[in-house]
Amino acid sequence: MFSHMRGFASLLTLSILAWSGCSKSPSDDKSDTTTAITVQLDWVAEPEHGGFYQAQAKGFFAEAGLDVTLIQGGPNAFPTQKVAAGQVQFAQADSTNTILAIGEGLPVTQVAAVFQQNPSVLMLHAENPITSFQELEGQTIMARPEWAFLPYLKKKYAIDFQLIPFNFSVSNFIADQNFIQQGFYIAEPFFIEQGGGKKPKFLYAWDAGFDSYVVLVANSEWAKNHPTQTRAFLAAYIRGWDDYLHGDPTPAHELMKTENSNNTDAFLAYSRKMIIDEKLVTGRGPDGGTAKIGQLESARFSTQIDQLESLDILKPKGKLSAEQVMTTEYLGAEIFAE
Structure with a gap:
């Protein structure tokens, strides 16, 4: 609960940028056949992370040659900052805070949607x-x-x-x-x-009119240097969401209960139902549906940037464009081809 508490900690920016040059990636020690990926979640294990936990529990990540570790978050998780420092490869975060982080110089990019609308x-x-x-x-x-x-x-x-x-x-x-x-x-x-x-x-x-995403944030350099693994990770993650929403969520829920003992079957069922009923993952618009899972639209990021600039939160005006804060190059159209 209270997963919206993912504050943007600009005071950490300078130290994060300093760490990023020397931090060891969690994937550095793995073999050539398996790529280790660590994901910092924004809150404790709950249905908002259903795509991750279903993909983990059902072996979708492993099938893609990935050894994925999910780290629970909390009020002081600072997921975007950890991605920037190279401590993790990916994180779940709010798109508004991520835009502000990129404006501060953090080397991250938004590579997929978690929720099409922030709850x-x-x-x-x-x-x-x-x-x-x-x-x-x-x-x-x-x-x-x-x-x-x-x-x-x-x-x-x-x-x-x-x-x-x-x-x-x-x-x-x-x-x-x-x-x-x-x-x-x-x-x-x-x-x-x-x-x-x-x-x-x-x-x-x-x-x-304030229409932000919940997003997956990637370390820009890591994604650039590992495009195949990034695409494989996103494909498995999106497959996890599809299976969690439309199949049996029990594998994910059992793993969530193991990770977070505060979870109950009643809460997990309630939260999943809300995600489905509100079409948070699949989108509310006429183009919504399974094929919308994970997708990002540059026009929405342009609007967010304009709004933050008009509030003098993002300075100076014209500093960022949508292409500087997000990318769709790792989202493959073949994910739902089967």
């Missing part, structure tokens, strides 16, 4: 009369202050609201019928209902 939302009680972003004027919201959606809201709707520090809990939300907080809507609602509350309603960031 970070504002949660409100169902009885709350607020139904639009404009009505947030003067409200108090508990959220991560670095969430770029917040200044975007203020600017787009000419509103202001008070922020209080995020405490990684839904207890305040359950206790206060007027409480508004940031949430990851494929996780927190389950725990709210488990705690005696009612299912909340949401204000979706993409409805305001």
